[in-house]
Amino acid sequence: MSTGKGLRGWLRSLGRRRSEPLDVNRADLVVVVSSFDDAEACSTALERAAESTPSWQAGEEAVLRHHLTLPADAVDRATELAGQDGYVAAGPAGRLPSATADHVSLILQRVQILDALHCAQEKSRMASLAQRLGGTALGWDALQPPSSAG
Numbered sequence: 791m792s793t794g795k796g797l798r799g800w801l802r803s804l805g806r807r808r809s810e811p812l813d814v815n816r817a818d819l820v821v822v823v824s825s826f827d828d829a830e831a832c833s834t835a836l837e838r839a840a841e842s843t844p845s846w847q848a849g850e851e852a853v854l855r856h857h858l859t860l861p862a863d864a865v866d867r868a869t870e871l872a873g874q875d876g877y878v879a880a881g882p883a884g885r886l887p888s889a890t891a892d893h894v895s896l897i898l899q900r901v902q903i904l905d906a907l908h909c910a911q912e913k914s915r916m917a918s919l920a921q922r923l924g925g926t927a928l929g930w931d932a933l934q935p936p937s938s939a940g
Contacts, residue, residue: 812851812901812934814880819853819933822846823904825913826857826929832913833906844936848905852932855880855899856916860925862894868923869898875915876900893925904932 823839823846825832839846846852856877860868869879880897898916902908909930917927 812853814853814899814901816935818935820844820936821931822852822934824929824931828917828929831906832909836904836906836909844934846904846932847934847937849903850934851901852904852934853899854902854904854909854912854930854932855897856912856930857928858896858898858916858920858925859893859928860896860920860923861892864923864925865894865896868896868919868925871919872898872916876902895928 822844823835825835836846836848840848858868865879869877877898877900880899913927913930916930920927
């Protein structure tokens with residue numbers, strides 16, 4: 791039996807139930823997980839983060855940030871390529887001075903639900919991107935609002 795709403799009506803009703811996406815500019819975001827050890831599995835980092843304070847909230851959106859160092863002339867290309875997957879450079883121009891004159895630090899970020907599989911995929915993708923452009927992926931972290939539980 792049809793309600794007359796059809797597919798569009800159903801999709802609109804789903805949209806009304808969804809909350810707004812996490813705003814990367816929220817003042818209350820805190821780092822809830824980080825890993826700057828290339829040998830550490832994302833699952834290990836997330837397990838550790840779920841048991842620490844502030845704790846990572848599984849199933850909730852997070853701002854996933856990848857920290858890279860790149861030759862200065864590769865930053866725009868890295869930002870362009872990562873942008874195809876929804877990443878943006880963090881902060882003003884996304885660049886911070888680094889230890890060497892010809893390399894700069896770049897933080898690429900996007901909002902997503904964070905889990906071990908997708909984190910590992912993104913970690914690998916960013917390492918590959920950095921390497922192709924003559925740089926290095928230093929590690930990653932993720933931010934969420936502090937948990938109200940507790």
